[in-house]
Amino acid sequence: MSEHPHVPMLSLDTVWFQVAGTICNIACTHCFISCSPKNHSHEMLSLADVEQRLAEAKRLGVKEHYFTGGEPFMNRDMIAILRATLQQGPATVLTNGMLLRREICRQLRELVDASEYSLDIRVSLDGFDAASHDAIRGAGVWDRVMIGLRNLAEVDINPVITVTEAAEGAGSEEGRAQFLDLIRSFGFTKPRLKVLPLFRIGAEVTRTHGYEPWEKLTTLSEEDASVLQCSTSRMITSKGVYVCPILLDYDEARMSDTIEESLRPFPLKFGACHTCWVDGVSCRT
């Protein structure tokens, strides 16, 4: 018996790593898992943790690896983790950009040059300027991100700028054009942009509001299932394997200890599932 449709696991292509746990150097007011310096719901992953999971991922023929948190570069093993990953396949890091110091960027560039696989850095912006960005992310954050972006530009790493719809109009044609101009103004001649909707869970519930009871999936077609990222990805945290990168505050979203055991259907009973379905969201680039 189930009133919620189940998403099948079609093909495990993407493995996510909650590499910094829920620990972050800032506390964004829209964070769907309320990351902060003090949130230890999920702890950081060690290099050994990641290496063990990479071995699992290799056996299962995974295509790509994503790293998030919290702030991944708070993890002191981060460069070593990326080095290990890039020997096996492509990697993407989602960062707030504040810890992209010159030395880190130089090391990232070394990793880029040493691997046959792509390393992508995604830097979050939540506004067109310091005032709007810092209103979400905290005072002084914009200025530090600007330094981080400059350091990336110096080593010729072209990040994907990721914005949420907390930035008013970010998803519209005009909003995108405005962001592209902004990214060009940072010195990136090939501006790359990803726009994400907001998930009304975690801190975002206080900033705006949560989901209405009707915001739930009741049916799921085969085509819808193939578009949902939970049909092709899993998330590794210090607590085990979760269905996706979003639902980490829900015990029911923890599927298993091993990745292989998690390759089974999952009931889409959460409001956030509705957002993924309605907006066709993928956390992938």
Place this chain on the structure above:
Amino acid sequence: MPNVALNVALIGGIYSNYHALVATLDDIANRNVDFTYFLGDLGAFGPHPDRVPELLRARNIPGIQGNYEESLASGRADCNCGYTDPRDNVYAQISYDYTFEQTSDDHKRWMGTLPKSIRFDINGKRVLLSHGSPRRINEFLWRSTSPDPFLHRLCDEHDADIIICTHSGLHWHKAIGHGRHVVNAGVIGRPANDGRTNVWYTILSIDDEVRVEFIPIAYDHDALAREMRAEKLPEEFVATIESGWWTTCLESLPAKERMASRY
């Protein structure tokens, strides 16, 4: 006794570039090629989309559907190219609308009869021709995002030793061990985003070993550019033909391929 080599010519996306197709077929005729196949995406980008199917049908060259043929034959409103960025989709739609309008119903019907994949065995190697990937017609298989464990899984799941694909537009070959190979045959529709005007096709040779050769093809790209302008196709497309650098549909490129790209 050693196996006798068989040579298979593989023509990736043609994108209505019939000048390049003629030059490619001439080149194939001058080599010791046993079989020739096309891998889909006959239309898009270039002018006069009926000329490519006319030529392929007249010469009885076998091949498979790409997302373009699937879309044209089924009357879809878009090319289902698999782009996610609106900047890519704007240009993809211009190409598709032009191609849909200019492709005859007879060719569209023929496109609908093409298989989605072709399999054959050569000297004990199981070869599988696909458009995007064996599992999805519009999957982009880029070299920098196609790790060996994943490619092994594709070979396992699709009972193949050698997987051939196109769709992404950049050619590459990976020997992944256990006698397995994955080859993106490239495209002859537009240059390989390297500042050179030539395009590429592929010859797969199999005897006791597997060899993959990428063949550069120079063709009358000035004539193509003139015709594209006459057809009022976007100047951005013409610039790619004339310069060898992609100017559109760039956002699907992974970091490494984008780094090597001018735009």
